[in-house]
Amino acid sequence: MTINEEVMLSYFLNLKKKYAISSMWSKYSMLKAAIKVYKNIDIGKHSKFTSNLKSQSKGYKPKKAVVLERVQIEEFLTKACDKEYLKIKVITLLTF
Known part of the structure; x- marks a missing residue:
């Protein structure tokens, strides 16, 4: 398959149906790097x-x-019901 501007436009028009523009920029960045490495084509020039x-x-x-x-996190850890939120509290403490 040849990679050119028309192919890229078509691909991203199809992606537009599923993803927000921020996700499309992320996908563009990943594709740009991969195509540069594997095909030695700079799609940034399109x-x-x-x-x-x-x-x-x-x-x-x-x-x-x-x-x-920090105050809000400490309040959650002290006031939230252990029976309901124990797992979340443990995860919070591990990442805090």
């Missing part, structure tokens, strides 16, 4: 393809994860 991804990214606002403060 300007039509990258401009298509950039245009799909316009208006995208990434979701920020909520980060708990």
Whole structure:
């Protein structure tokens, strides 16, 4: 199979049905590295393809994860019911 701009566009248009634009950028990055190593082709030079991804990214606002403060974690560990949350407490302590 020949790797060219049309093939990449087609592949990513198909991915667009399943994934968010952030995931598509991640997949693009992985594919770009793999294709460079195995086929010695730099897909980063395909300007039509990258401009298509950039245009799909316009208006995208990434979701920020909520980060708990130390006080909130300590409160959970002391107040949450052991019967219900013991496994989560143990995991929290191991990663804390």
